[in-house]
Amino acid sequence: MLWVALLLLFAQQGLWAAVLGALFPDSRSPVFDRETLFNLVLQHLGITFVAGALVVLVGLPLAVLVTRPVGAAFRALLENVVAVGQTFPPTAVLVLALPLFGFGSRGVVLALFLYGLLPVVRNTLVGFAGLPQDVLEAAKGMGLSPRQQLWRVELPLALPVIVAGVRASWVLILATATVAPLIGGGGLGVPIIAGLAVSNLGYVVQGALAVALLALLLDWTLSRLEWALTPWRA
């Protein structure tokens, strides 16, 4: 519901023009007019979703793998790689990705993927490390196979912490996706960077405000999901 309401709000191009026009009366063009705000939002969500999905699809299995006996040897490696992934500035990744992917959204997705990997991997590891030992012992002692222990006990119990990591990661990705226009990607970074270039504060506010609203709503949605997935907690 809130998502529909927010998207409808972004679709009101005229309303944004009126409000920003009132805020910045000196500007000839207070609202970004090369693309509608609604389309910019969709592009932005698209980039966020692809990078976010990749983070979960790659980060979660890798983190689970290193908590198993077979993958334990790679645990330190994985932790270091994701830590470097986050300390490395996404803008630098964008530039380094240029020769690989050229201009466009693919390099952006790569940069955001590396940037967002850390919270998911780290929280998954923390989630598994914090599992109650007595429950694991009972599971093993009752005759759950290692696979059943993972799917029926460990993952469900670690889920709240993992989802918290996904939440942090996705909000981070959503906000950082504003660097996309540096290498020709779309999204809400477009009016912000255009606004900086031509000193049009209206553009900047328009982009930043939209990102902030989306980030808040995404965070709230995922926190609701976190609770919905774990009715057994107090």
Added chain:
Amino acid sequence: MIRFENVTKRYAEVAALKGVSLEVAAGQLVCLLGPSGCGKTTLLRTVNRLIEPTEGTVMVGGQDVRQLDEVELRRGIGYVIQSIGLFPHMSVLENTLVVPRLLGWDRAKRQERAREMLHLVGLEPSTFANRFPRELSGGQAQRVGLARALCADPPVLLMDEPFGAVDPPTRERLQDEFLRLQAGLKKTILFVTHDLEEAVKLADQICLMNAGQVEQYDPPAELLGRPKTEFVRGFIGPSRTLLRLSRIPLDDLIEPVVGAPPRHLVSRSGTARDAFSSLLAHGARAVGVADGEGRVVGEVRLEALLGAVAEVDPEREGEERGEKGDLREGKGGAV
């Protein structure tokens, strides 16, 4: 049913088990008793292969456990631990039917069985089935743990200090109910405890361990009455006579009332210890015994109690008096 043959477990520096041999007959409740670090939990965990012995063989139902698939083996053995380890994300009912589900029982059958088990351990399914573990008291959680271990009807139960974490009144009630259950179920049970009183109350046989070895394996009355080693004597301590009284059913000591009707009564279902306690409290030489309806059926005299606990004192040889009064003794001795 369970046989340990020269079971040894060595860790890098220390030996946790030093050649333990022990046989547990089917339907018996054997307490592994001893101070912490004596190896009792280690021994227990070799049965369901949570620990693999360095040397020796563990047999369950005539089969060497190493020949069995460990997951299959564990599904056939009930396992209860002190911290219970209920799955916090599953309801009480789901927790209870975990093993039947693993065994592939059909849904209706396992649900019915789980409800039956909850009822058996004194948790009304209509009230408790859909609760989560965090909504249970310690005693209730321990009951669910027992129901879960019993649900697939395994012939063997392993219990590692199952009543260690609940408050004393609850513990006593759980012990009583557990004894009542076991009288009907006749499971083969290995029960780890460090509590002498608990072992004396529950066990058919007590295996007293120290430093990875069996010090004595005997029925409670025998262990209390004839400690074989200095360690056993020290472990059971000076109150062993009182403990022995607690294993003597009152029924065997009842005599017809002589003289004035008794002023104080104890319940016929109690033990000699209850009677002795009443004698002490009232400074009397006899106490009346009442049946379930409160009718006096006789009395127990101090002399009868003294006779029942008379024990062999190694320092006063020649004064041996025969043991009497313990009916539970000898229900299958050490092999």
